[in-house]
Amino acid sequence: MPTYCRYLMSPWHLRPLLAVALVLLPLCFASLTAHAQEAAPTDATTVASAERVHEPVPVPQDDERTMQRYRAGNVLWFGTQLMGLGLPLLFLFTGWSARIRDVATRWGKKWFFIVVFYFVLLSLAMAIFELPWAFYTEYIREHAYGLSNQTLTKWITDTAISLTIGLFIGALIIWIPYLLLKKSPKRWWLYTGMLILPFLILQVFITPIWIAPLFNDFGPMNDKALEAKILALAERSGIEGARVFEVAKSEDTKAVNAYVTGFGDTKRIVLWDTAIEKLAEDELLFVMGHEMGHFVMNHVVRFIAIAFFVTFASLYLIHRLSGALIRRYGTRWGFTELSDVASLPLIMVMMGAFTLIVMPLIYGVTRYHEHEADRFGLELTHLNHAAATGFVTLQKENLANPDPGWVYMFFRSSHPSIAQRIRFFNSYRPWESGEALKYEHLFSSPETP
Numbered sequence: 001m002p003t004y005c006r007y008l009m010s011p012w013h014l015r016p017l018l019a020v021a022l023v024l025l026p027l028c029f030a031s032l033t034a035h036a037q038e039a040a041p042t043d044a045t046t047v048a049s050a051e052r053v054h055e056p057v058p059v060p061q062d063d064e065r066t067m068q069r070y071r072a073g074n075v076l077w078f079g080t081q082l083m084g085l086g087l088p089l090l091f092l093f094t095g096w097s098a099r100i101r102d103v104a105t106r107w108g109k110k111w112f113f114i115v116v117f118y119f120v121l122l123s124l125a126m127a128i129f130e131l132p133w134a135f136y137t138e139y140i141r142e143h144a145y146g147l148s149n150q151t152l153t154k155w156i157t158d159t160a161i162s163l164t165i166g167l168f169i170g171a172l173i174i175w176i177p178y179l180l181l182k183k184s185p186k187r188w189w190l191y192t193g194m195l196i197l198p199f200l201i202l203q204v205f206i207t208p209i210w211i212a213p214l215f216n217d218f219g220p221m222n223d224k225a226l227e228a229k230i231l232a233l234a235e236r237s238g239i240e241g242a243r244v245f246e247v248a249k250s251e252d253t254k255a256v257n258a259y260v261t262g263f264g265d266t267k268r269i270v271l272w273d274t275a276i277e278k279l280a281e282d283e284l285l286f287v288m289g290h291e292m293g294h295f296v297m298n299h300v301v302r303f304i305a306i307a308f309f310v311t312f313a314s315l316y317l318i319h320r321l322s323g324a325l326i327r328r329y330g331t332r333w334g335f336t337e338l339s340d341v342a343s344l345p346l347i348m349v350m351m352g353a354f355t356l357i358v359m360p361l362i363y364g365v366t367r368y369h370e371h372e373a374d375r376f377g378l379e380l381t382h383l384n385h386a387a388a389t390g391f392v393t394l395q396k397e398n399l400a401n402p403d404p405g406w407v408y409m410f411f412r413s414s415h416p417s418i419a420q421r422i423r424f425f426n427s428y429r430p431w432e433s434g435e436a437l438k439y440e441h442l443f444s445s446p447e448t449p
């Protein structure tokens with residue numbers, strides 16, 4: 001539920017990958033879909049007691065610390081956006097990008113190696129600027145608020161692994177759009193956009209299945225009774241043959257997460273151990289119901305479709321606008337064609353600006369999906385009270401502002417606010433008045449387990 005785009009949206013070390021693939025957006029969506037982050041702890045083993053089940057759960061009040069984190073977080077977000085656009089501009093206007101290309105040309109000699117060397121050098125140079133910022137936002141700040149368990153060694157190792165993966169995958173594919181630019185200056189955006197589709201699909205499935213296990217241990221679930229209940233819910237949702245994994249994530253974070261992903265043999269239900277630790281059983285079962293809703297309602301596929309469309313649009317805009325920009329500033333930047341690899345920061349900055357503009361629209365869609373997954377989870381489990389208490393503890397644990405204003409929601413929020421969700425959990429009970437359920441047709445049996 002909360003923070004979706006966690007892995008790829010802000011973390012700087014995957015930026016090379018993003019830049020390269022010309023798929024800043026799709027990659028973000030891929031992670032969006034892969035990591036619907038879930039919610040909510042409490043030792044409220046009492047929640048199930050029958051008389052409390054109908055009691056509305058009050059929306060938590062914010063406190064000073066929460067609001068301080070919220071305000072500082074907005075400033076940091078703004079800083080991150082500025083840096084995302086400012087850093088590529090810096091490399092353009094100082095001529096560093098052109099100089100890096102010159103060095104790559106001396107080392108690489110052949111076109112292919114020039115492109116790859118340029119990409120590696122640019123990524124490393126940018127990483128130098130981004131490292132202190134990342135260290136502050138991901139490590140220092142999270143520890144200062146008591147939200148992280150990660151050791152410094154683990155942060156460094158994870159960062160190094162991410163950067164290496166980004167460089168490796170980037171180096172493997174960066175030459176493709178540049179080759180297309182060279183061979184087909186008029187149609188490159190169309191071909192690149194089409195090539196991104198399979199990449200996007202692969203990314204959506206590869207990240208949770210093969211990349212995530214590089215960072216944490218994916219083991220079988222320890223609590224077999226709970227596993228059985230989760231599998232029963234899955235079966236009722238029409239998800240068959242999924243394996244349940246417990247991820248040893250508590251070494252990195254206190255955040256709670258769960259998701260359902262994969263297809264065929266790789267179909268899996270994944271829970272971070274933090275979720276099992278902090279959530280009462282009913283709260284966890286609601287969260288699983290919500291995640292199964294995403295899976296069954298094909299939110300992933302819808303995302304791929306949106307991402308694909310948005311990528312096309314952004315590539316086309318780059319195609320249309322870059323010529324005029326290069327004519328105007330090309331002398332300062334040190335290149336005269338978009339097919340010159342030194343143009344990569346220009347592509348990054350244009351993609352970044354386009355992302356900023358379209359993100360509010362996309363968040364509107366994701367908020368709708370989240371709301372519908374909540375509805376699915378309630379209809380599947382009828383665990384309204386547990387759903388709400390889960391969010392109360394989530395709010396406390398994550399120091400999340402329960403009810404941010406519309407500006408925050410519009411620009412930054414992929415999920416409805418905690419207040420909105422709790423109000424919905426308190427009120428949505430169509431099964432009690434005999435009204436039709438919206439998603440009943442998706443369930444394999446009418447009975448709630």
Ligand SMILES: [Zn+2]
Pocket residue numbers: 001002036037290291294370373
């Ligand atoms: Zn969700």
